[in-house]
Amino acid sequence: MHPRLTELRARLRDVYDLDMTTSLLQWDQTTYMPPGGAEARGRQLSLLGRLAHQSRTHADIGRWLDELRAHEQSLDYDSDDAGLLRVTRRSFERATRVPMELVAEFQNHASATYQAWTEARPAGDFARMAPMLEKTLDLSRRWAECFPGYESIADPLIDAQDFGMKASTVKALFADLRAALLPLVRAIADRPRHETDCLRMAVSESAQQRFAVEVIRRFGYDFERGRLDRTHHPFMTKFSLGDVRITTKYRPDDVSFALFSTLHEAGHALYEQGIAAEYEGTPLAHGTSAGVHESQSRLWENLVGRSQGFWSFYYSRLQAEMPEYRDVPIDTFYRAINSVEPSLIRIEADEVTYNLHVMLRFDFELDLLEGRLAVRDLAEAWRERIRADFGLEVDNDRDGALQDVHWYGGNIGGVFQGYTLGNVMSAQLYQAACRSRPSIPEQMARGEFTQLLEWLREHVHRHGSKFTASEIIERATGGPLKIDPYMRYLWGKYGPLYGVRPPQLAGASR
Numbered sequence: 237m238h239p240r241l242t243e244l245r246a247r248l249r250d251v252y253d254l255d256m257t258t259s260l261l262q263w264d265q266t267t268y269m270p271p272g273g274a275e276a277r278g279r280q281l282s283l284l285g286r287l288a289h290q291s292r293t294h295a296d297i298g299r300w301l302d303e304l305r306a307h308e309q310s311l312d313y314d315s316d317d318a319g320l321l322r323v324t325r326r327s328f329e330r331a332t333r334v335p336m337e338l339v340a341e342f343q344n345h346a347s348a349t350y351q352a353w354t355e356a357r358p359a360g361d362f363a364r365m366a367p368m369l370e371k372t373l374d375l376s377r378r379w380a381e382c383f384p385g386y387e388s389i390a391d392p393l394i395d396a397q398d399f400g401m402k403a404s405t406v407k408a409l410f411a412d413l414r415a416a417l418l419p420l421v422r423a424i425a426d427r428p429r430h431e432t433d434c435l436r437m438a439v440s441e442s443a444q445q446r447f448a449v450e451v452i453r454r455f456g457y458d459f460e461r462g463r464l465d466r467t468h469h470p471f472m473t474k475f476s477l478g479d480v481r482i483t484t485k486y487r488p489d490d491v492s493f494a495l496f497s498t499l500h501e502a503g504h505a506l507y508e509q510g511i512a513a514e515y516e517g518t519p520l521a522h523g524t525s526a527g528v529h530e531s532q533s534r535l536w537e538n539l540v541g542r543s544q545g546f547w548s549f550y551y552s553r554l555q556a557e558m559p560e561y562r563d564v565p566i567d568t569f570y571r572a573i574n575s576v577e578p579s580l581i582r583i584e585a586d587e588v589t590y591n592l593h594v595m596l597r598f599d600f601e602l603d604l605l606e607g608r609l610a611v612r613d614l615a616e617a618w619r620e621r622i623r624a625d626f627g628l629e630v631d632n633d634r635d636g637a638l639q640d641v642h643w644y645g646g647n648i649g650g651v652f653q654g655y656t657l658g659n660v661m662s663a664q665l666y667q668a669a670c671r672s673r674p675s676i677p678e679q680m681a682r683g684e685f686t687q688l689l690e691w692l693r694e695h696v697h698r699h700g701s702k703f704t705a706s707e708i709i710e711r712a713t714g715g716p717l718k719i720d721p722y723m724r725y726l727w728g729k730y731g732p733l734y735g736v737r738p739p740q741l742a743g744a745s746r
């Protein structure tokens with residue numbers, strides 16, 4: 237090994253450990269910390285943030301990267317060392333562009349905004365948040381301006397989450413997807429609703445937890461390298477490749493919330509637990525993009541967890557754990573968990589309408605950043621768009637412009653497109669997995685997931701950040717990202733569920 241590479245690796249491990257320590261403090265803050273710990277915790281997080289930024293941007297790293305350039309060029313693109321140098325160079329260049337004062341200002345503003353939002357949201361008080369959001373917008377613009385040469389001011393913000401993507405590429409993909417989705421949404425809207433009462437029964441938390449844990453163990457989530465705790469807004473986090481944690485929230489009157497959010501977070505965790513162990517302590521030891529990360533969570537939550545095959549095995553297990561369901565026929569349950577209905581809340585939206593929620597947010601981010609929409613008009617613009625897209629009224633901004641934490645705890649720009657990119661990717665990856673291992677659906681109907689997990693490990697997980705999202709998709713599926721597999725999946729599933737057919741087929745048999 238090149239001697240400089242050894243030094244670089246040791247330094248990168250310090251950066252990694254500072255980041256992981258930050259995550260540990262944040263995990264504790266949202267799970268077990270008593271309210272009295274808040275002030276000191278804020279101080280500790282900001283200290284760690286400063287230290288991490290200093291070590292990430294240390295001049296030594298820049299010098300070593302320069303010295304290693306010739307060595308890097310001599311390496312095979314696919315080699316781990318080449319990947320390490322590529323990703324380190326990219327994140328070093330990104331981090332050094334942003335002045336320390338801006339990072340600190342952002343951090344302080346974000347935590348103040350988040351604090352205010354926790355009170356303003358339940359009160360539906362958008363006016364209280366508007367001035368803070370103005371500042372968030374200003375800081376987000378200033379952050380983006382550290383990366384001149386962009387087409388849209390949103391590009392650097394998008395690139396930070398989904399490397400290689402630009403506003404224009406996302407816009408084009410979303411336009412196609414929206415045009416393809418609307419006929420399905422409208423066709424379903426004309427059909428009778430699915431009965432969802434069976435999901436509203438009171439089921440004990442312990443039964444909900446036992447069942448969810450049984451399922452994610454079978455998925456392959458390793459409790460020796462992870463744990464499940466309660467929180468307010470479910471998330472996954474990790475402190476090393478050997479400690480990848482998930483959280484959930486139990487609702488006494490809705491079994492589907494904890495179950496599907498646990499499957500979702502376990503999907504994120506399977507990705508992180510599957511990264512090659514030798515990447516530990518390096519910038520390669522993370523999922524490669526927001527979109528690919530979300531493709532993993534959505535795949536396990538929806539393509540697996542809401543599928544007929546899955547429930548043909550697991551429904552009797554659920555009934556054994558939750559006797560409340562003894563008299564509910566499997567078909568009623570299956571239709572309930574796959575009910576499509578326009579709704580106000582993104583995280584509770586069904587698979588079909590979910591993407592419209594994401595597109596709305598993505599469009600508003602662009603409108604705000606590019607100056608077409610003023611923050612003070614956001615809540616009203618939101619209400620209008622919900623009326624146009626869903627035919628619903630937002631009576632309280634709590635369920636409108638205040639609903640997502642993202643803009644109130646971070647920046648505006650680049651934070652939502654990954655959710656829909658992930659949905660689109662999940663179908664393309666799943667299709668490729670089943671093509672290469674045709675026994676996957678059959679296995680799933682026996683409650684076994686080893687073939688699927690092995691394929692994902694080999695083609696997605698183990699690479700960590702070594703390859704970009706588009707490289708992962710190309711290599712794993714044999715082509716670039718396309719909406720077709722996703723639309724085929726949605727029609728293939730919801731067509732029979734609602735007795736609807738794609739427009740070009742409707743009437744063909746008349």
Ligand code: ZN
Nearest residue numbers: 500504530533
């Ligand atoms: Zn997710």
